[in-house]
Amino acid sequence: MLTKRIIPCLDIKNGRTVKGVNFVELRDAGDPVELAKIYADNYADELVFLDISATEERRKTLAKLVEEIAKHINIPFTVGGGISSVEDVALLLKSGADKVSINSAAVKNPKLISEVAKRFGSQCVVVAIDAKQIEGNWKVHLVGGKQPTDIDLFEWAKEVQELGAGEILFTSMDHDGTKAGFANEALAKLSEELHIPIIASGGAGNVKHFEDTFKLGKADAALAASVFHFKEIEISDLKNELKSNGISIRI
Amino acid sequence: MKIAIIDYGAGNVKSIEFALQRLGFESELTSDANTIKAADRVIFPGVGEASSAMHMLQSTGLDRLIPSLKQPVLGICLGMQLMCNHCEEGDTKGLGIFDVNVVKFNTDLKVPQVGWNTIFNLKSDLFKTVEENSYMYLVHSYYVPIHKNSIATSDYGLDYSVALHKDNFYGVQFHPEKSGKIGEQVLENFIVNSNK
Numbered sequence: 165m166l167t168k169r170i171i172p173c174l175d176i177k178n179g180r181t182v183k184g185v186n187f188v189e190l191r192d193a194g195d196p197v198e199l200a201k202i203y204a205d206n207y208a209d210e211l212v213f214l215d216i217s218a219t220e221e222r223r224k225t226l227a228k229l230v231e232e233i234a235k236h237i238n239i240p241f242t243v244g245g246g247i248s249s250v251e252d253v254a255l256l257l258k259s260g261a262d263k264v265s266i267n268s269a270a271v272k273n274p275k276l277i278s279e280v281a282k283r284f285g286s287q288c289v290v291v292a293i294d295a296k297q298i299e300g301n302w303k304v305h306l307v308g309g310k311q312p313t314d315i316d317l318f319e320w321a322k323e324v325q326e327l328g329a330g331e332i333l334f335t336s337m338d339h340d341g342t343k344a345g346f347a348n349e350a351l352a353k354l355s356e357e358l359h360i361p362i363i364a365s366g367g368a369g370n371v372k373h374f375e376d377t378f379k380l381g382k383a384d385a386a387l388a389a390s391v392f393h394f395k396e397i398e399i400s401d402l403k404n405e406l407k408s409n410g411i412s413i414r415i
Numbered sequence: 416m417k418i419a420i421i422d423y424g425a426g427n428v429k430s431i432e433f434a435l436q437r438l439g440f441e442s443e444l445t446s447d448a449n450t451i452k453a454a455d456r457v458i459f460p461g462v463g464e465a466s467s468a469m470h471m472l473q474s475t476g477l478d479r480l481i482p483s484l485k486q487p488v489l490g491i492c493l494g495m496q497l498m499c500n501h502c503e504e505g506d507t508k509g510l511g512i513f514d515v516n517v518v519k520f521n522t523d524l525k526v527p528q529v530g531w532n533t534i535f536n537l538k539s540d541l542f543k544t545v546e547e548n549s550y551m552y553l554v555h556s557y558y559v560p561i562h563k564n565s566i567a568t569s570d571y572g573l574d575y576s577v578a579l580h581k582d583n584f585y586g587v588q589f590h591p592e593k594s595g596k597i598g599e600q601v602l603e604n605f606i607v608n609s610n611k
Contacts, residue, residue: 166524166532166571167550204595209531235433240552240593260429262593285463287527287554288427330554331529361529384525414531414550 167414168378168406169209169385170399171363172392174199176245177217179225197232203392204239206399209414211237212265212333212387215245223252227259234260242290248273253280257288265333267292268306271313271320274327281328290363291329293320295350296337302350309337317350318357325358332358333387335365343369343391351381363387371397371405378411418442418606419454421481421494423471428460431491431602434592438603448480455486456606461493465517465557466505468493482510487583487609495579495586496557504557512584515562515576522572527556532577534589536568539580540608541587541601549597551577551589559588585609 175182180194192198200211213233215226230243243256244265253264270277270291281289294309295302295317302317321332334354336347346367354362361384364377368388377383391397400415407413420431422444435442442458443450451457459481461468472478481488481498490498499509502517509517520526531550553569559576561568567578569588579586585605591598 166528166530169530231429234427234430235436238434238437238593238595238599240590257427258429260427260433262427262430282464287462287529330527359526361525361527384530 165412167412171210171387172203173212173387173389176215179229211241213243227255230259230261263288263290265290265292277327286328286330289329290331291324292333294335331361333363339367345373346377348381351383355382417454418456419451420444420458422446430592457488459490459494465502465507469507489605490586513579517557519557524572528571529554532569534567534577539566541604543604551594553589
């Protein structure tokens, strides 16, 4: 039986893990490869690397890092952050990334999704959607959730599926950072209306939140950052508990 | 030991090279017919869409070369699907090594199937020391039905072939290079045991 996926997300700046990682076993707390390896060895199902650097050198630095990750990590990983052209995608896939995550650029230029899907296959296209509720309606936000748009979350999600997205990574800006649980109602609606997998993001605080997002939110995968980086939740404990609560999980 | 990874512009093939490196084997990414013919082991990767992948093989003559190879050949993911008679995706004629047609999942479950699923009914040395119900990483919308060449099964709404073997040809639907240590074991078995 296909299992639900647990996905730690690592923020990367200039080729280094952004501060806020609390692992005593790390020799170099800023080395994304070392941290990724620990997660892979502890049964993370996939990894997401989100590049937040803004330098002109970023593309080259990121491609080099992706190659290092691919050399050492034996599970799938997605790379995102500032991807805006087919060439950006080609460079990352060629360096060893399995998937890319496209966010704001997809809203500004939806054709990018179909171009990437056509050239490299839908399996490598994750469309990341940041949204929050405005007067009860879920609206897509850009630039890391800072810039609101008029676009309805569910309409947009359906459109990106039609354009060839292989998966959707939905982050609720209303839940992100709250540690109060995922946006399960919106997630369940996405899952019911779409046929591609949905990755839940934003709001993970405890093990029950993961259980809820799989059961109530019908999510196919759940992504989190700080609860893993600060060891508030150990992935092995999380997976054991989910499994004993009847969720299909790889241990 | 010379290992050739067939390079015909199909997505992320670096990962296979890196996985072999982790196992201590050097390999060469190549589209050169002589290099491929001279290799001790050939890996035939593939991600993306079937008909465009097939076009790329045809434009370089690899579609005729691959079925004629005598050394062990391992098709991975779309590579395995292209080794079959026909792929429903893009109504694509395959290489005809495995006498079976690849069809689309017709299920209420999400398509594509993305993630880790168990493999069972393991036969052949390809799975030496791999336990029944081990987890492998898969991404696919099309599947090979259970067939006389099946050497492993998975289930996604129905039981289907997740690995095939006939003569010197092997195929796996999962990504051994992305399936943790167990996936690496399958790759190692292919390199070490497939000629016995």
